[in-house]
Amino acid sequence: MATKKFMYVNRKAPYGTVYALESLEVVLIAAAFEQDVSLAFIDDGVYQIAKGQNTDGIGMKNFSATYNALGDYEINKLYVEKESLEERGLTEDDLMPIMWEDEDDDWAEKPSIRIVSRAEMANVLADQDVHYSF
Amino acid sequence: MKYTVMVNEGPYQHQSADSALQFVRAALAKGHEIFRVFFYHDGVNNGTRLAVPPKDDRLLQQEWSDLAKEHDLDLVICIAAAQRRGLMDADEAKRQGLDADNIIEGFRISGLGQLIEGSIQSDRTIVFGD
Secondary structure, eight states: OOOOEEEEEEOSOSSSSSHHHHHHHHHHHHGGGTOEEEEEEOGGGGGGGBSSOOOTTTTOOOOTHHHHHGGGGTOOOEEEEHHHHHHTTOOGGGBOOOEEEEGGGTTEEEEOEEEEOHHHHHHHHHTOSEEEEO | OEEEEEEOSOTTTOHHHHHHHHHHHHHHHTTOEEEEEEEOGGGGGGGBSOOOOOTTSOOHHHHHHHHHHHHTOOEEEEHHHHHHHTOOOHHHHHHTTOSOOOBOTTEEEEOTHHHHHHHHHSSEEEEEOO
């Protein structure tokens, strides 16, 4: 089967609507298809990978740990829009340190998060074959 | 051109459910191929046979069903999203021990792999959502 570049565009906060959780479910299924998968976090979507999520008071499952498992599925391109962070008073330090292990480099741990400018994000998106927008 | 269409919003709540139907109709009229329509999130509600809108309103689920019959469309409802929202075909209802099913003719329930496969097989994937 042909390999395509799949981009998952995440634009919404992790709780409040189900888009983030169900987006992650598609990402995990897609991993079995051995495609070239990337994720983008734009607008309130940057909150999906914020540190220290706690859902105790709202009766929702805290699924944030799942993002740390993406590396095990060879999903290690998580593009985060710099301006979206800045507009929300966030920096890279407010995000979970999501890592992957590079088997070609003695299983060295490397960061999956790539902070890109809005202009760079446009180029990243233009370079994809398939976009799923959540 | 060969298209896979993803519908992420429910009928009546969001214009995108109508827009998806109108896009599919227009694409077929222009001679394009619709490889698959995949219903996700609240979009699964486009496949219920129990909707009864006011008489002067459109019945979107029936329109999808009729279009599927006319053009032999593959309308797929995501099973994970459907289970959350109470959309069942007869087999699934039986498996879950439920006393009713509610899928309109022309739709089938299957997994997310159908979406990925559709995008691999098609020239374009179009997402209708919020």
